[in-house]
Amino acid sequence: MAFEGLAERLQDTIKKITGKGKVSEQDVKEMTREVRLALLEADVNFKVVKDLINRIKKRAVGQEVMESLTPGQQVIKVVKEELTELMGGEQSKIAVADRSPTVIMMVGLQGAGKTTTSGKLANLLRKKHNRNPMLVACDVYRPAAITQLQTLGKQLDMPVFSMGTDANPVDIAVKAIEKAKEQHRDYVIIDTAGRLHVDENLMNELIDIKDEVNPDEILLVVDAMTGQDAVNVAKSFDETLDITGVVLTKLDGDTRGGAALSIKAVTGKPIKFAGMGEKLDQLEPFHPDRMASRILG
């Protein structure tokens, strides 16, 4: 699981302060220094760490006294609240359009897990929300991508709309939505093309699809294992497309994970889901408070 290294370090730091009946300014200073190092080591963005530490310091020193907690526990509570806030605070839910179908555009670089996540999301919407989704194959550059989505559709017993590799992705998306309306499908999940790097052609194509179908969600799929690159990718997709949320994949992997913690702070966009494995039921709604608890123990 990601964040293991970070969790271990933070928990050590916390142990030192938990039992303290009195917390001096010096204690807070030492603790925040350790927290700062742990976050930097976990690859959390430098500026994000700096802001976070400043907030923790301010609150931990001047905090109100709560009788049920020792001063040490109160400092930890502050750290937990700040970490939760850093990851977006409240859980951010998937959109539901006033008029069906809700259209979700999945975007991201090749290999991030876009196609798999499209299938996982369709599965989750059906299982947990009783929805009736349709998948759409808009990656016309890689025939394998279409086949992959069709295979997922078969596994899930879910319809996949495709027009092969000769059609224009904008037309495919438009026709898919018409079809979804006819068939009373309430979610349309569009799997778009990815590239190895952010490039202008890709972005232009995504803008064209966005402008034509006016999606309710643009979810950026990013690979948590790619560290600071994930943050940069999120930044550039957001600048071009004004995404509505992020799906972090491969959080089950052995990654430092810290970059993932910076995405919300850097883009202002919430992490909505986390991919926890390759299987189709391994997508979870992202809960910032639960993740903070996991990290802090």
Ligand code: GDP
């Ligand atoms: P795309 O090119 O963005 O569409 O990426 P794919 O959906 O083809 O996924 C690339 C690889 O990542 C595949 O082998 C997936 O099984 C794998 N993958 C996707 N999500 C996860 C995840 O949450 N955890 C793990 N361990 N692997 C994942």
